Amino acid sequence: MFAHHDIYQLIGRENSLFESDLVEHERELQELVANSRFLVLGAAGSIGQAVVREIFKRGPIKLHAVDLSENNLVELVRDIRSSQGYKVEDFKTFSLDIGSLEYDAFIGSDGQYDYVLNLSALKHVRSERDPYMVEQK
Numbered sequence: 001m002f003a004h005h006d007i008y009q010l011i012g013r014e015n016s017l018f019e020s021d022l023v024e025h026e027r028e029l030q031e032l033v034a035n036s037r038f039l040v041l042g043a044a045g046s047i048g049q050a051v052v053r054e055i056f057k058r059g060p061i062k063l064h065a066v067d068l069s070e071n072n073l074v075e076l077v078r079d080i081r082s083s084q085g086y087k088v089e090d091f092k093t094f095s096l097d098i099g100s101l102e103y104d105a106f107i108g109s110d111g112q113y114d115y116v117l118n119l120s121a122l123k124h125v126r127s128e129r130d131p132y133m134v135e136q137k
Contacts, residue, residue, distance in 0.1 A: 037060065
């Protein structure tokens with residue numbers, strides 16, 4: 001794994017593009033997240049996991065993570081619990097297809113979210129040679 005300085009050197013930067021904004025607005029961000037309920041779709045992918053970790057560390061009222069990959073959700077929970085503990089009381093994961101009847105039932109049973117982040121993807125790189133993949137929405 002790369003250290004931060006190695007990654008910045010690799011991409012020709014000295015620091016993160018977002019670091020100064022995060023520092024400047026951390027108090028507002030912390031307050032907003034701590035007083036909100038979140039649903040993250042595609043939570044077990046690389047971007048989804050990073051977003052879930054950032055939300056979790058700011059202690060939201062509720063954080064629900066949905067993804068098809070049950071194994072990756074388990075790994076996400078293990079990582080968060082071992083690195084950040086149990087500070088979010090209503091942190092749950094759900095292995096669901098967001099186009100399914102089960103997902104509709106899940107949303108119908110609760111559905112109380114201030115923010116819904118859809119970070120799901122069909123796959124990282126779509127195959128343009130596969131007509132069935134191209135037709136999927």
